[in-house]
Structure formats: C-alpha cells, structure tokens
Amino acid sequence: MRSLTAKTSSATAQTVTAPHYLLALHFSTPLYLASRPGVVWNGISWVQADFTVGNFSSRRGGMQGEIRLLNLNDAYGAVVLNEEVRGAKVGLWSLYGEPPYTADDPEMLFSGVIDGVPEIGDNVRLTLSTQAGIASRVPNIPLAVFLGEDMPVPGTVIHWSGGDVTLEARNG
Numbered sequence: 001m002r003s004l005t006a007k008t009s010s011a012t013a014q015t016v017t018a019p020h021y022l023l024a025l026h027f028s029t030p031l032y033l034a035s036r037p038g039v040v041w042n043g044i045s046w047v048q049a050d051f052t053v054g055n056f057s058s059r060r061g062g063m064q065g066e067i068r069l070l071n072l073n074d075a076y077g078a079v080v081l082n083e084e085v086r087g088a089k090v091g092l093w094s095l096y097g098e099p100p101y102t103a104d105d106p107e108m109l110f111s112g113v114i115d116g117v118p119e120i121g122d123n124v125r126l127t128l129s130t131q132a133g134i135a136s137r138v139p140n141i142p143l144a145v146f147l148g149e150d151m152p153v154p155g156t157v158i159h160w161s162g163g164d165v166t167l168e169a170r171n172g
Contacts, residue, residue, distance in 0.1 A: 026091075069123060090126075092111075093108050
C-alpha cells in the first residue's frame with residue numbers, strides 16, 4: 001500500500017477535488033500529454049492536450065479501458081495511420097495540486113498497451129489493455145501445422161479447375 005504525498009493529501013481534503021492527468025503514449029516518437037498546461041514531471045515537459053479517459057474495468061485477469069484524443073487538424077489520426085500503434089506502451093497518471101511536482105506526486109492509474117484503434121474521426125479512440133488482459137485473450141498455441149517441409153517439389157503438376165498447373169521454384 002502506498003501513502004499519499006503531502007500535495008495529494010492536501011488536494012483530496014478539499015471539498016471539490018479534480019485530478020489532472022498525464023498520458024504517455026510510447027509511439028516511435030513518444031507523446032507526453034497533460035490535461036493542464038505547464039506540467040514538468042520526471043524530467044519531461046508534458047504538452048497540454050484535449051483527451052478523455054474512461055470505461056476502465058477489470059476483465060479476464062487484466063484491465064481494459066479507452067482514451068479519446070481530440071483530433072485537431074487530424075494530427076493524432078495521422079500518427080495512428082502512419083505507424084503500427086497496436087502494442088505500443090501506454091502510461092496514465094493522476095496528479096493533484098500545483099507545480100513543482102516531486103517524483104512521487106503522480107499516482108499511476110494504468111500501465112499497459114494499445115489494443116486497437118476503433119475510431120478515427122473528430123476523436124481518435126484508443127482501446128487499452130494490460131499485458132495480462134491481452135495474454136488471456138490470445139492463445140499461446142500453434143493454430144496450424146507448419147507445412148513448409150511438406151511442400152510439393154518444383155515440376156509437380158496439379159490438376160486445377162479443368163487445367164494443369166506446373167509448380168515452379170520461387171526466385172528470391
């Protein structure tokens with residue numbers, strides 16, 4: 001169990017408490033996004049961005065959720081269309097109080113990977129899953145027998161759809 005920092009304890013004692021969020025998307029060029037301006041934490045300047053987090057739940061031994069990024073000028077849409085984002089690591093933290101922040105101030109809410117991108121439009125919606133959640137859905141067994149050693153040799157004639165096909169060796 002983790003104890004709260006003085007900054008978090010002070011913020012949670014308020015009548016109304018709203019956390020700020022830090023979102024790390026580890027694409028080929030990582031994006032460090034914050035739900036408020038001017039956040040520097042852990043030696044990184046986090047850029048203010050419009051995003052929402054939600055639908056987090058525990059399922060099948062792992063956690064799943066989603067993030068919606070406001071897709072201004074199609075910037076996030078371009079990122080997810082131009083590189084393989086499935087499996088990219090994601091970190092999400094809540095942060096209370098005002099800067100400067102210590103290393104212990106943010107509290108990790110989620111650590112996992114992007115599981116899919118079901119929507120690219122005004123928003124880019126990323127579905128997330130912990131490694132355990134993905135592992136529980138993907139069987140770790142071969143789905144077919146390897147047939148590479150049972151391939152017919154070049155020169156074999158196959159009768160196909162009323163005609164004959166002669167197999168040739170593939171170059172390269």
